[in-house]
Every structure is written in C-alpha cells, then in structure tokens.
Amino acid sequence: MTGPVRAEGKQITWSVFGAAPYTIVDGENRDNGISDRIRRLLTSRLTDYSHFTLIVPFPRVLASLKSGEEWCFVGGVKTPERESFAAFSRPVAMFYPLRIVVRAEDRARFEALGPLSLKNLLTEHRSLRTSVLRDRAIAPAADALFRQYPPGQTYSEFGEAFRMLLNGRLDYLVEFSSIAAYHARALGAPDAFVGLPFAEENRQPVFPRVMCAGTPWGREVVARIDAVLAEERASPAYRGIVEAWTAEVDLPRIRAVYDDFLASD
CATH class of the missing domain: 3.40.190.10 (Periplasmic binding protein-like II)
Structure with missing residues (x-):
C-alpha cells in the first residue's frame, strides 16, 4: 500500500490487480504498465483528493465496489452486470487483438x-x-x-x-x-x-475504463476523471501510454483504431 499523494480531506483508494503489461506489480517494470501510467496521470491531476494504492485480488476489487467502498480501478471492462454497482469513465486504453x-x-x-x-x-x-x-x-x-x-x-x-x-x-x-x-x-x-486468430475474436477493440463505486461519490470522481481524459487522450503523450508494451506487429492495428477510441464514450 502506498500514498498519500496529497491529503486534503477527500480520498481515492486505487485498487490494483497484477495484469501486466497493464498493471505491473513486481519486477523491474513495477508500476510502469499502461494502467499504472494512466493512474499516475489521474492522481497528478486530481489534486484535491489524497490517493492510496492497494494491491488486491481482482474478486476483492469487485466485492469492494459492490459494497460501495470509495475505491476506483483502472482497467475495468463495462458490462451490464457491473453497471449495476459501478460507475465507468470513458475508455482509457484498449485491449486488442x-x-x-x-x-x-x-x-x-x-x-x-x-x-x-x-x-x-x-x-x-x-x-x-x-x-x-x-x-x-x-x-x-x-x-x-x-x-x-x-x-x-x-x-x-x-x-x-x-x-x-x-x-x-x-x-x-x-x-x-x-x-x-x-x-x-x-x-x-x-x-x-x-x-x-479465431472465429469469435473481437473485431473491434475492447475498451477498459476506470470503474469506481456506483455511488454519488463514485459518479463525482468519474466525472472528474472524464474531464481529465477529454483533455489528454488526443495528445501524443497519451497515445504513447496506450501503445506502450504493444508488439511491433500490432502497432498498425492499434493506430488504425485510435480515432474510434477517441470517439467512444
């Protein structure tokens, strides 16, 4: 557990589950995955919150969001079942192919x-x-x-x-x-x-998002996150985050669908 970045009353606990190269929790590349970099960008911009990170198993992430804890997770895929207990940001990266x-x-x-x-x-x-x-x-x-x-x-x-x-x-x-x-x-x-390749593979990227508890607190945090993403996602620096760790052979495919990523909500 690390933190806080700043402490001014409000707090976000960022739950982290090891899913390299999106979240990297050990080794020489620790905290340098795609979702890790996005999390650092968001914490640097949401300066009126204090920020803690907590490494937990993924089922614990979902259980805590279901119970309304003031947690967020970078990298959740939006599904109808999860929308019943979580608030989701606009897409932050892509899973593909x-x-x-x-x-x-x-x-x-x-x-x-x-x-x-x-x-x-x-x-x-x-x-x-x-x-x-x-x-x-x-x-x-x-x-x-x-x-x-x-x-x-x-x-x-x-x-x-x-x-x-x-x-x-x-x-x-x-x-x-x-x-x-x-x-x-x-x-x-x-x-x-x-x-x-296989018959049922996704023809379009799957977009991970930030998911927070589906409470008034969580919806407020997601609105703040969306405002940051609206400013950052088209920048070369953010493109570099999304492309990080992509195999060279897959880069043309990622770049070809980036405009779809920007247009998605």
Whole structure:
C-alpha cells in the first residue's frame, strides 16, 4: 500500500490487480504498465483528493465496489452486470487483438482444427485444457461462451496461467496478444507462445475504463476523471501510454483504431 499523494480531506483508494503489461506489480517494470501510467496521470491531476494504492485480488476489487467502498480501478471492462454497482469513465486504453494463445510447438496441432473456433474448442475438443480468470470480462462473445461452457478450472493471477501453459498443464488460453507477449518475456521464453486468430475474436477493440463505486461519490470522481481524459487522450503523450508494451506487429492495428477510441464514450 502506498500514498498519500496529497491529503486534503477527500480520498481515492486505487485498487490494483497484477495484469501486466497493464498493471505491473513486481519486477523491474513495477508500476510502469499502461494502467499504472494512466493512474499516475489521474492522481497528478486530481489534486484535491489524497490517493492510496492497494494491491488486491481482482474478486476483492469487485466485492469492494459492490459494497460501495470509495475505491476506483483502472482497467475495468463495462458490462451490464457491473453497471449495476459501478460507475465507468470513458475508455482509457484498449485491449486488442484477442487470440487463442498456445505453445509455439502446438501451433500446427491447433491450426489443423481450423478454422479455429472457441466454441468448438469448448465443446468438441474439451480434452484440450484451458482456464479463465475468476470474475473477468474479456470480450462479449468469449464471455458468453465461457458462461455457457465453463472450463474445468479458473486462475487468480496471470503469471500462474502462463506458467501452466508453458509447463503443459494447460493447452491454450484466450488472451490479448500484448498480455501473452509480456508474460512470455517474463518467463524467459519470449518465443514460447503464438497467438492464433479465431472465429469469435473481437473485431473491434475492447475498451477498459476506470470503474469506481456506483455511488454519488463514485459518479463525482468519474466525472472528474472524464474531464481529465477529454483533455489528454488526443495528445501524443497519451497515445504513447496506450501503445506502450504493444508488439511491433500490432502497432498498425492499434493506430488504425485510435480515432474510434477517441470517439467512444
């Protein structure tokens, strides 16, 4: 737990869950992820609040927002269920593209199943093991399939899942390419994984947002955050934040949809 930045009566607790390269909670890149940089930008501008950061498991983030605690989280995906207890800012970054991530040595095995489909993997090929982060929202089509055909296991942090994939305890993950690439490097195996397109992948980016408690306090904080974002998101510096950690091969795709990002609310 760190803080405060300033202490003038009002306080925001920024909950942080390790999801590199968006939030990086350990190692040499600690606190230098995409969401970390956005959080620092917001705390530097919301100077009439004191700011604390608290590293917690993601289910605790959601539970605290549901109970109305004065918490915010950078990187939440807006869903109808979450809108019942949280207030959401305009988008702060983008998750894109989504892939079926497998060990490089298994690429031909999965391509032989093509055209690759998550539904087919979850129904016709259930012997192929996967896992999902508890309470996560990835993208609408994938989320719906995981609800309908839940995997046999869940995980609580990203590093755990990628270690299991590397060690052969999982056969594939559904993940965004930047997250997969970061964890491959962190495991000392930068070429260990490949990301394969699949039928239900998101054709457009998924936009993470700041989510705060859905209370009058939370809605006031989100309004303040939106005012900062309105000033900052078109700047070269903010573009640099959004592009941070993106694989070179994915940069043209990120840049091609940036105007859609700016126009989204």
